[in-house]
Amino acid sequence: MNENGIGASVRRKEDQRFLIGKGNYTDDINVAGQTHAVFVRSPHAHAEIKGIDCSDALAAPGVVAVLTGDDLAADGIGPLICGVTVTSDDGEPHRAPAHPALAQGKVNYVGDHVAIVIAETRAQARDAAELVDVDYNVLPAVVDTSSAADSGQPQIHEVAPDNVCYNWPFGDKDGVEAAFAGAHKVSKLDLVNNRMVTNPMEPRAALGEYNPGTDEITLHLTTQNPHVHRLVLSAFNQLAPEHKLRVVGPDVGGGFGAKIFVYAEELVVGWACRKIKRPVKWNGDRSEAFLADAHGRDHVSTAEMAMDENGKFLAMRVQTQANLGAYLSTFSTMVPSYLYAFLLAGQYSTPLIYSEVKAVFTNTAPVDACRGAGRPEATYLVERLVDICAADMGLDPAEIRRRNFIPVDAFPYQTPVVQCYDSGDYPAALDKAMELADYSGFSARAEEAKSRGKLRGIGLSSYVEACGIAPSAAVGQLGAGVGLWESAQVRFNPTGNVQVFTGTHSHGQGHETTFAQLVCDQLGVPIENIEVIHGDTAKTQFGMGTYGSRSLAVGGVAIARACDKLIAKGKKIAAHALEAAEGDIEFADGNFSVAGTDKAMNIAEVAFTAYVPHSYPEGVEPGFDENAFFDPTNFSFPAGTHICEVEVDPDTGVVEVVKYSAVDDFGKLINPMIVEGQVHGGIAHGVGQALLEGCSYDSEGQLITASYMDYAMPRADNLPCFDIDYAPTNPPDNPLGVKGCGEAGAIGAPPAVINAISNALGVRHIDMPATPETVWRAAQQAAAVSS
Amino acid sequence: MYEFNYRKVASVAAATEAMQQAEDGKFMAGGQTMLPTMKHRLASPSDLIDLGGVAELTGISVENENLIVGAMTTHAAVAASAEVQQAIPALARLAGNIGDPAVRNRGTLGGSIANHDPAADYPAAVIALGATVQTSKRAISAEEFFTGMFETALEDDEIVTSVSFPLPEAAAYMKFENPASRYAIVGVFVAKTGGEVRVGVTGATACAHRGLRLEAALGGELDAGGIDAVELPVEQMNSDIHASAEYRAHLVKVMTKRAVEACQ
Incomplete structure (x- = not known):
């Protein structure tokens, strides 16, 4: 083996510059003549704008320009777009309300963009932004996901009656209903996939420069995909022709999906620098990241499984209401549809699957892809439901999984929900994970914990995901506007x-x-x-x-x-x-x-x-x-089994993750050290969702969890040392024999954690995030029932 | 942050004088609450009077069965102090678990109690230990010092100079942390001093206070047997997305029991 080639844990070449503080992030870049921008944002979740008076702001010290939606419209810039079409059950494309980069007559969430104030210094821009006088007529807000489409709710967009973006049924409804009618047993579960704020370490930023000599705009952005930004900004937002627009994503401090999308601030900064003929820098702060970065997840679902007398899965039925927020972010429509429903087979040979997804608008920040994007929601639903099935059939959770796994000799395996899994050996990963976790020794550990007054639980999650996106022909058929x-x-x-x-x-x-x-x-x-x-x-x-x-x-x-x-x-x-x-x-x-x-x-x-x-x-x-x-011929299908072990303090409801074992199939590893780091980060993200992270708006649409004082991110002391191993298979569709590894942990971990807590408490279900009070109440109820 | 005048002073007298001259002045100790509040434009004092250079406000000593901690002594200094670890180890541990390393190296005892965040740790200790707050004008007993949420008995130009803690026979602090901020959702400090057992409670209500019902149940003994039966006034408890009033009331009892056990 080449000592620095495939399979070697080579130390990261890029770390030299990061460790000595020589990373080059957007905010590190300063250019001559640079101005500073601050956005005036809506303090209301839903309001008409009756007027905007910029005169005091324009007169404030150092102010160069104050621009509003009217200026943007006059120049023919925008609106922002959503790049994936989902066909609703009436045969029409999803409802796509106008998404102006600066509000035109109406604001639809707290943090929505109203005006840009540009000044010589950032402090001057901030001071002046407070002087922009916006006359709002506040309207009642729609906030809650599950009731957003109920009759009597205020309507957010004219084009979307009942606040519905699309109704998207998928699968063999009749076949599924027939299977349910003849089933030995049906297990059912209602569950919520909690809304998350994505939280990359570096907040978003943009620096726009216009060169009148070449008529070229250069935009430095916090982006995960500079060419996609350039394409969308050029072709759809009319910022500049592609050959006259340069987009640079320099060092970027984490993305996790939140920096895929083309945001209002980016378009407005690019437009403003040409308008004022001076460079414009916007550096978002953490509060803005909470308010206006695209959020993730936010599903409310009912899941049902029909089984025969051996616990074999016959059919699955899912209803999901998904919150897309106030506007459609760049790829939002595909997340609760194609990236979700196509993964509902999980690792199982369930022959019939039917799902209905209703995507709704609310007066909250736009929701789009966040690490895993649709697959964590699918995996959480499937892996929770499988545990419920095991309980209802009186089977060990490992045993019911084993009985329903797609057989090793069935690959490539065509699921009933579009995807054709490339390769997998699900029993191998389960076996290895159970060994790593000392599954058979659990009952002794639970007894020992009981002697200390702790409730110990163990939870499995056998996930599969679809990544390595994607075959262009496949995504084109599904309504994507690009090849991948x-x-x-x-x-x-x-x-x-x-x-x-x-x-x-x-x-x-x-x-x-x-x-x-x-x-x-x-x-x-x-x-x-x-x-x-x-x-x-x-x-x-x-x-x-x-x-x-x-x-x-x-x-x-x-x-x-x-x-x-x-x-x-x-x-x-x-x-x-x-x-x-x-x-x-x-x-x-x-x-x-x-x-x-x-x-x-x-x-x-x-x-x-x-x-x-x-x-x-x-x-x-x-x-x-x-x-x-x-152009790949198929998606990549990483899979594995994660096993989480927790101890619950019944007096306080505090959950400690005491042991976490993960066995993944990522195909061939190029750099095992980097892969292990990705697994660690992914698990931390998933444990964060399960235990800590719950984005919360009040009934008026004010974001309650708008800072780290209230939004809990996972920290080192929330996590144990992980036990990690691999059970690789060789994906025939990938010439390198590799699968993706960046999202797997965030996909696999949440159900493992919740399954473990449910096991510890002896309860059927507990919603995420399993905060101490939630767990304490569940423990109280469980104790009351058993006594 | 809005514009303000920054005043660096070298003595308590100079600080008082600067405050009297200011239109709407604020004293700043470690600045760990003050500065973020100003950055968020939620506070806009005309003058910020920085006590960081006042040497007479720092220091730790044991005199006449009292631990005396200067108001500008940082949490990190209290946590690391051999005197504190020997005299009141529970206080050293409390200080060592406030915030994060940056907060502990800037934040101070005086700043904490003068700010009186209802979720701060120190007020529980000051109350349970029966400490005396020495100011630039007078001595104030712990129970009279904390008057309400972010409110104290301090006058506008009055500066905490030190806190004097009588040495207890046993003491322990139990904190139930907010998972996000790591402030106390509930913190209970139990101390046995001179044959009396006192309970200081923070985080649970608008104001740090003595847990008189809990003290009655303890009856001067470090025996938590009666705590479960105590009925706490749920309607007085704080309630937020992290913990309801009912849960907080429950946690006060759990933390009290654990603190009593830790005293033994």
């Missing part, structure tokens, strides 16, 4: 070092190391001679960016394909130089050699020859620089 291939360019410089340009974007994932390892492994170039470049539309070829655990599974393959092209070209060059037939040239460990001889030439020499082609094969182009685009 990925691109790469691998360029040798004449001196033999390599620059790898990827269309993905790294904002914590460690691509600069993982992708360098791929190239190091394939081309035999020392890893220190490889640089990975991403995030700048002026440097890299068009790429689709990073989300849905796609960077390695899709972008990594594009890099490998570009390397293949270099090797093929190198063989021609080497054959000429070594005076051999091209067919006799072999490539290994960075050397082109003539088979059966000791004649060889290093790839660096080949590169040099390609740039100094004094003696060169006929018909071969000079240069050693190849690009490739890879």
Whole structure:
């Protein structure tokens, strides 16, 4: 094995600059003549704007401009778009209300954008923003997910009667009903998937510069996908033609989905810098992140499973109401539909599945993808329901899973809900996880805990997810406005070092190391001679960016394909130089050699020859620089079993996660250390959702959890040391044999935690977040029932 | 943050004078509440009088069976102090668990009690230990010092200079933390001093207070057997998204029992 190649835990190349404070984030960038922007935001969840008086703000010290929705409309900029169409049950596309980047006559959530105030300093802009006098006529607000579509609720958008964006039935309704009618037993569960604030460490920011000499706008953004931003801002928001707009995503401090989307602030900053002919910087603060970053999850569901007398799943039926917030964020419509209902088979061979999703508008922040996006909601529902089924059938939770797992020899496995799983060995992961967790020793540990007055519980979660998004043809059929291939360019410089340009974007994932390892492994170039470049539309070829655990599974393959092209070209060059037939040239460990001889030439020499082609094969182009685009033929389906063990203090309701074991199938690991880090972060995110994170609005639509004083993020002392292992399979659809790993923990963990708490308390269900008071009340009720 | 005048003073007398001259002045100790409040534009004093340079306000000593802690002594200094660890180890532990390291290295005893956040830790200790708050003008008993939510007996130009804690025979603090802010949802400090057992409660209600019903149930003994039967006034308890009044009332009893057990 190449010591820095595939499978090596190479220390992250990018960490040098982060650890010495030399990261280069959007707010670190300052340019001559820069102004500072502050947004005037709605303090009301739902209100008409009767008038905006900017005169005092314009007269305030240092103010350069105050711009409103009228200015934006006059220039024909916007509105913001949602890029995925979902067809509602009436055959019409989902209801898509206008989404102006600055409010035009109405605001629809607390934090909605009303005006931009631009001044010489940030403090001046803030002072002046308070002087913008907005005359609001406050309207009653719709906040609650489950009742948003009830009759009598205020209507938020004219185009969406009853606040419904779409009703989306999916699956064989008649078949499912027949199976339920003939079932031995039906298990049922009502559950809520709690709303989350995504909370990347770096708040969003934008810096816009306009060059009147070239008529070009440069936008530095906190983005996970610079080209997608450029495309949407150009093609749909009329900001500037694509070739006159440069989008740079420099170092970005975490995304978790929240930085995929094209936000109002980004469009407005880009437009304003041209309008005032000066650079404009907006640096969002944490309060703005809570109010106006896209939130995640927020489902209310009923799930039912029909079983035969052996606990075999016959059919599943799901009703979900999903909150999309006040407007449709960029990819919002697909999250509770395609990314959710297509995963409802889980790891099981349930033959019939029917779901109805009603997506609703409320006067809350827009909801869109957040780490896992739809798959955590599906997994939580399936894995909670399976535990209920086990209880109703009197089976061990592991046993009912085993009885219903898709058999190992059934892969590739076509589920009844579109997806065709690539590879999997679900019993292997379960077995390994049970061993890691010492499942059989649990009852002794529970007894010991009881002697200390603690209730100990254990919970399983056998998840599967679909990532590595996505085959362009498949998403096109589903209504996506883009293809989801990925691109790469691998360029040798004449001196033999390599620059790898990827269309993905790294904002914590460690691509600069993982992708360098791929190239190091394939081309035999020392890893220190490889640089990975991403995030700048002026440097890299068009790429689709990073989300849905796609960077390695899709972008990594594009890099490998570009390397293949270099090797093929190198063989021609080497054959000429070594005076051999091209067919006799072999490539290994960075050397082109003539088979059966000791004649060889290093790839660096080949590169040099390609740039100094004094003696060169006929018909071969000079240069050693190849690009490739890879469009996957299938999604990637990571899977695994996570086992959580908790101790509950019945006197206070405090839950301690005392043991957490995870066995995942991510296919081949390129950098096991980085993968382990992703698993750790994902589990922390999932435990956070299960125990701590509950985004909460009051009945008037004011965000109660608007700071870290009230919104609880998981911290180190909320988590145990994790026991992690792998049960890899080889996905036949992926040329590198890899699967995505970035979201798995956040998908697998929540049901494992809640299953463990339910087990500890001996209750049927407890909703997330399982806060101390929630758990204490459940413990009180359980004790009352048993006594 | 709005504009304000920053005044750095070197003595209590200078601080008092600066306050008297200010239109709407505020004393700042560690600034761990004051500065975030100002940054959020929720407070806008005309003058911020920084007590950080007043040397006479810092220091820890034991005199006449009393632990005396200067008002500007940081939580970190109290937590790390050998004198405090020996004299009232429960107080050192309390200080060592306030906020986070940044807060502990800036925040002070005087700042904490003068601010009187109803979820702060120190007020429970000051009350249960029967401490005396020494100010620039007078000595105030613990029970008279805390008067309401974010309110104390201090006058506008009055500065806490030190707190004097009588040394207890046994003491313990039990805190039930808000999972987000890590402030006390409920904090109970139990101390046995001179044959009397006192209970200081923070977080539960609008104002840190003596748990007189709990003390009655203890009857001067470190025996928590009677605590379960105590009926606390649920209607006086705070209620928020993290803990209802009923749950808080329950937690006061649980934390009291645990503090009593920890005293033994």
